[in-house]
Amino acid sequence: MANSLNTITVDGVTQTVENYQASQTQANKDNSALGKDAFLQLLVTQMKYQDPLDPQDNGEYLAQLAQFSALEQMTNVAEGLGDVSKLVSNIDTSVLVGQLSNMIGKDIQWTVDNKSTDADGNTTTNTTKLEGQVTGVSISDGSPTIVASANGHTYKVAIGDIIRIGEGA
Template identity: 55%
Template sequence: MADSLNTITVNGVTYNYDEYMASQNATKKDVNADYISKDTFLKLLVTQMQYQDPLDPMDNGEYLSQLAQFSALEQMTEVADKMENVHSLVENIDTSVLVGQLTNMIGKTVQWATTDSDGNVTVHEGTAKSVSISDGAPSLMVETEIKDASGNTTKAITKVDISTITRVGDGDISE
C-alpha cells in the first residue's frame, strides 16, 4: 500500500508519480521539474486519501501540511493574477496619459529625426494632425511637404514614432 501513495491517475490510467512527472517534463521542456499544477496536487492528495491504509491512516500533521501548502499555492496564484491585472491597468493609464499629452501637439510644428542604415541622421519637420494607436503604442500623424525634382510641393501624412520627436513648437522651428 505504501507504493499506492506515489501514484497518479489520469483519464482512468494509474501511473507512478515520478514516471508520470518525467514524461510530462519531457514533453514540456520549459516547465521546471519541481513544479506541479494545483490540479495535479489536488489529484495526488485525493489519491493519497483514497488509497491510504485504514488501519494506518495518513498522519494528520502531514495532511494539514499539504493543505497549508495548497492554500499558500492558491493565494500566490491569486496574487500573481491580481498583479498582472494591476500591471495591465497601469499600462492603460500610461497610454491614456500619453495620448492626452500627444493631443496637445495637434496643430503644432514638430521635428523628428530618423537614422538610415549607414548611420546618417535626417531631421524632418511637419504639422501634427492626429494621434494614432497601433498595437498599443501611440504615435503622431504628421503632415509634411514633399518637393519633387521639378520643385512641385505635395503634402503627405507620416506616422512618427514619439521616441524620435526632437522638438515641438508653434510656427517654423527649423534652424
C-alpha cells in the same frame, strides 16, 4: 500491474506513476511547477493509498492542506496582479494619447535615421532633420506615435524622435 502504491487512477484509467507523469508532461508543455489541481490530486491519491495499519500523521495532512491553501492564494494574487498591470498600461497609454492630442496643429521637428550599406558591406547611418505640422495621433505596435505632415508627405513620428515642439521648429 506493478505495486498498487505506485499507480494512479484518473477518470477510471489506472496507470503507473511513470506513465502518468509522461502523459502529463506531454499534455502540459509548461511543467516547471505544479498547479493547484495537480497538488490536490496528489494529496488525494496519497490519502487514498496510505497504509491503513500505519496511517500518516494528521499534522502532516494539515501542513499539506496549508501549503495547498497558500498555493491557491498566491495563484489568485498573481492573476489579480496581471489584471492590474494591464489596466495600468491601458491608463498610461490613454493619458499619453490625450496629452499628445493637444499637439495637433503645432509645428514639430524630428529626426529620421537612414541606414545604407556600401559595396564593402559597411553600414553608415545618416540622420536627417524634418519639420512639419502635427495632424494626428496614432497607436502603432502598441505605442503612441505622432502623425505629421511635411513637404506633402505624411510621417509617423516616434515620440523619442521629436527634437522640438512649437514655433520655430
